[in-house]
Amino acid sequence: MSASGSTFDYVIVGGGTAGSVIANRLTEDPGTTVCVIEGGPSDVGLDRVLKLREWLGLLGSDLDYDYPTVEQPRGNSHIRHSRARVLGGCSSHNTLISFRPFPQDLDDWVAAGAEGWDNATVQSYADRIKCNIVPVADKDRNEVVKDWITSASEATGVPVVEDFNARISHGGGFRDGVGFLSIAYDPYSGNRSSASVAYLHPIMGERTNLTLMLETWAEKLVFEGDRATGVQVKPASGESTTVRAAREVILCAGAIDTPRLLLLSGVGPAADLAEVGIQARHDLPGVGENLLDHPESIIMWETDKLPDTTVMDSDAGLFVRRDTSDPRPDLMFHIYQIPFADNTERLGYDRPDHAICMTPNIPRSRSRGKLWLTSSDPSVKPALDFRYFTDPDDYDATTIVDGLKIARRIAATEPFKSWLKREVAPGPEVTTDEELSEYGRRAAHTVYHPAGTCKMGAADDPTAVVDPALRVRGLSGLRIADASVFPTMPSPNPMVTVLAIGERAADLIRADARRAGAAR
Numbered sequence: 001m002s003a004s005g006s007t008f009d010y011v012i013v014g015g016g017t018a019g020s021v022i023a024n025r026l027t028e029d030p031g032t033t034v035c036v037i038e039g040g041p042s043d044v045g046l047d048r049v050l051k052l053r054e055w056l057g058l059l060g061s062d063l064d065y066d067y068p069t070v071e072q073p074r075g076n077s078h079i080r081h082s083r084a085r086v087l088g089g090c091s092s093h094n095t096l097i098s099f100r101p102f103p104q105d106l107d108d109w110v111a112a113g114a115e116g117w118d119n120a121t122v123q124s125y126a127d128r129i130k131c132n133i134v135p136v137a138d139k140d141r142n143e144v145v146k147d148w149i150t151s152a153s154e155a156t157g158v159p160v161v162e163d164f165n166a167r168i169s170h171g172g173g174f175r176d177g178v179g180f181l182s183i184a185y186d187p188y189s190g191n192r193s194s195a196s197v198a199y200l201h202p203i204m205g206e207r208t209n210l211t212l213m214l215e216t217w218a219e220k221l222v223f224e225g226d227r228a229t230g231v232q233v234k235p236a237s238g239e240s241t242t243v244r245a246a247r248e249v250i251l252c253a254g255a256i257d258t259p260r261l262l263l264l265s266g267v268g269p270a271a272d273l274a275e276v277g278i279q280a281r282h283d284l285p286g287v288g289e290n291l292l293d294h295p296e297s298i299i300m301w302e303t304d305k306l307p308d309t310t311v312m313d314s315d316a317g318l319f320v321r322r323d324t325s326d327p328r329p330d331l332m333f334h335i336y337q338i339p340f341a342d343n344t345e346r347l348g349y350d351r352p353d354h355a356i357c358m359t360p361n362i363p364r365s366r367s368r369g370k371l372w373l374t375s376s377d378p379s380v381k382p383a384l385d386f387r388y389f390t391d392p393d394d395y396d397a398t399t400i401v402d403g404l405k406i407a408r409r410i411a412a413t414e415p416f417k418s419w420l421k422r423e424v425a426p427g428p429e430v431t432t433d434e435e436l437s438e439y440g441r442r443a444a445h446t447v448y449h450p451a452g453t454c455k456m457g458a459a460d461d462p463t464a465v466v467d468p469a470l471r472v473r474g475l476s477g478l479r480i481a482d483a484s485v486f487p488t489m490p491s492p493n494p495m496v497t498v499l500a501i502g503e504r505a506a507d508l509i510r511a512d513a514r515r516a517g518a519a520r
């Protein structure tokens with residue numbers, strides 16, 4: 001049922017990665033009205049966003065919410081979690097590396113109670129994604145990266161892979177491999193093919209049933225009884241007002257801001273809320289728990305000036321499998337052809353003018369964190385405690401140590417070896433497992449993949465925040481569709497999984513609307 005004025009069929013909070021997909025799909029029906037509340041500005045015509053190679057300049061900028069972490073006794077307390085404040089969300093300032101989730105990652109989801117999110121189903125939604133996902137184009141392939149791929153294959157014994165996603169969608173996944181990545185971009189212009197570019201640009205100004213409220217912050221959810229009926233919003237200039245949803249409010253604000261908005265609205269662990277003076281409207285213990293990430297560390301070599309060819313300075317990846325009892329790789333590496341030196345410089349290492357870095361990361365980190373409010377003031381950022389490297393068996397730190405050692409083996413292998421002048425960090429004198437672990441944890445960084453804070457699970461799982469249809473447990477008219485619903489972390493970079501969640505969420509929402517219509 002569509003409505004006029006400030007009432008819409010659906011109100012989507014967050015015009016980010018998943019939000020853009022859902023806004024597009026729901027407005028395919030001209031009879032359905034959708035309002036998107038987006039905290040940031042439009043990306044249309046904004047070259048510093050649209051030119052993918054400019055991505056590093058966006059971190060910490062006016063287009064970044066820039067979340068700190070609380071002290072990490074076993075990790076790096078200085079990590080800043082970048083989250084984009086612009087249409088398209090993080091797909092407008094990330095590196096757009098595009099991996100489908102592995103089949104076994106989705107088996108894990110089903111085992112965690114996410115019924116219906118099996119491999120065949122999720123891959124069929126990934127097939128629908130409109131972003132232009134292609135392997136790095138020949139013209140963008142740097143000679144040093146080609147040599148790194150040759151040496152990494154030689155040193156680790158893994159095959160060179162031309163198209164990782166083809167192996168996942170048509171071959172059941174891969175155990176290991178090295179090669180150029182698939183990236184959501186236009187090789188001719190170097191522009192992003194973000195969620196915003198692929199899903200919103202073609203319909204902005206075209207579909208009159210789509211309303212975008214940009215530079216507008218969602219402050220609180222509005223309820224009538226247990227039903228979410230709208231959102232209290234504050235435009236950048238102007239007074240707070242309420243936007244009403246005749247059918248549903250859909251939260252797509254991301255793994256930090258979706259639980260933050262729920263908590264500020266009194267939906268979350270009642271005892272935690274009481275501590276900051278918020279009365280619980282609905283006691284939901286899982287909100288803010290299960291904070292997941294892909295932690296990484298770094299090893300850096302000085303080089304002479306390198307050829308400039310690239311998509312976005314981190315164009316290739318390596319997957320290694322140490323544990324042969326699991327078919328998936330358990331170590332991933334990105335390579336950077338620039339000095340990625342913020343964390344090493346803080347530890348006293350120099351920043352060479354030219355450098356190559358490898359960043360080993362943990363595909364299935366075992367440490368689990370938590371997010372919570374420290375104040376009822378909505379402008380105060382939530383506390384994020386990733387509890388990096390706190391898993392009891394020290395699996396996470398051991399993975400990083402193994403990664404640093406493997407990186408050194410690659411660096412000692414021709415033809416890549418000849419590009420390198422000296423190891424800058426951690427430096428050749430750092431050799432024992434203890435030393436490598438200490439360095440690796442202090443220089444640790446994030447691959448910027450927070451997730452899991454409103455996890456999906458079986459309807460009778462008290463720690464689940466949403467059921468497998470993405471509906472918030474115990475409330476009505478309220479759904480979540482973004483990276484916060486991951487029950488567990490997909491092994492590779494998660495954006496494609498988020499886009500597939502957006503695609504499937506739209507189908508689930510439309511199916512419920514059809515059922516409700518039929519029941520009337």
Ligand SMILES: Cc1cc2nc3c(=O)[nH]c(=O)nc-3n(C[C@H](O)[C@H](O)[C@H](O)COP(=O)(O)OP(=O)(O)OC[C@H]3O[C@@H](n4cnc5c(N)ncnc54)[C@H](O)[C@@H]3O)c2cc1C
Pocket residue numbers: 013014015016017018019037038039040059082083084085086087088089090091093094095096097098099216217218219252253254255257258261447448449450481482483484492493494495496498
């Ligand atoms: C620097 C960086 C690099 C990355 N690189 C990759 C990569 O190469 N490949 C990959 O797979 N993944 C990558 N990721 C991760 C990936 O981008 C994210 O996991 C994914 O985009 C998250 O999508 P989302 O829909 O959950 O949230 P987002 O895309 O962050 O969308 C949330 C949206 O909600 C808006 N919002 C939030 N709160 C409010 C509010 N209260 N009111 C109104 N609007 C609000 C935000 O402005 C934003 O537009 C990267 C992330 C970062 C930060």
